[in-house]
Amino acid sequence: MKAYLAIGVITLALVTQGVAQGRGNRGAGSGTGSTMGAGQRGGAGNRTGQQDQLRTQQQDRQRVHATTQQQDRYRDCVQKSDQLRKQVRQMKQLAKKNQIKMEDREQLRQQFRTQSQEMQQEHERLMNVLTQEQKVAVQNAANNANAKSKELAELSDALDFELQQEELNREKISTQAQKMETSLNQLQKQYRAINNELEME
Numbered sequence: 616m617k618a619y620l621a622i623g624v625i626t627l628a629l630v631t632q633g634v635a636q637g638r639g640n641r642g643a644g645s646g647t648g649s650t651m652g653a654g655q656r657g658g659a660g661n662r663t664g665q666q667d668q669l670r671t672q673q674q675d676r677q678r679v680h681a682t683t684q685q686q687d688r689y690r691d692c693v694q695k696s697d698q699l700r701k702q703v704r705q706m707k708q709l710a711k712k713n714q715i716k717m718e719d720r721e722q723l724r725q726q727f728r729t730q731s732q733e734m735q736q737e738h739e740r741l742m743n744v745l746t747q748e749q750k751v752a753v754q755n756a757a758n759n760a761n762a763k764s765k766e767l768a769e770l771s772d773a774l775d776f777e778l779q780q781e782e783l784n785r786e787k788i789s790t791q792a793q794k795m796e797t798s799l800n801q802l803q804k805q806y807r808a809i810n811n812e813l814e815m816e
Contacts, residue, residue, distance in 0.1 A: 689815035695734040700799040707792035710785040756808035763802040
């Protein structure tokens with residue numbers, strides 16, 4: 616009789632232990648499933664956020680992308696500034712070698728004044744065709760370009776003044792031409808910054 620009771624107690628203990636383990640496994644499974652589900656939802660949310668951000672960036676770039684007219688203005692502007700840069704470089708070299716002849720001076724001066732004025736006009740046209748959104752997008756580069764344009768106008772007047780003197784001072788002409796060349800290089804750097812943002816070419 617005692618043997619039967621002992622066997623019954625052992626059997627009941629084993630059954631109870633099995634039920635407890637089953638409940639524990641179900642709880643662990645439920646917890647793991649909940650954690651995985653939350654992680655998957657989080658990953659999907661991150662991907663959606665990144666896609667939205669990329670879409671917004673693309674839309675912003677489309678809004679500031681240059682039109683055909685603006686691209687034409689940009690090319691004309693760069694071309695005129697490059698022509699002026701080449702001319703002042705030539706004037707600098709001629710002055711250093713003392714090869715600016717009095718009889719050729721007036722023609723050289725008129726060519727210089729014409730190219731300087733054309734460059735200023737093209738710069739203003741470029742700035743005027745930009746939309747407000749574009750001006751905001753390239754604010755720093757545009758401000759720097761405008762400052763350089765103003766500086767070049769002053770340097771141009773100074774060089775023109777030297778070319779009008781009865782006795783040409785080749786050192787002053789060379790110095791003023793060098794200043795203009797440096798300023799033009801800096802202006803073109805700002806144009807490239809505008810192009811990188813607005814895709815002008």
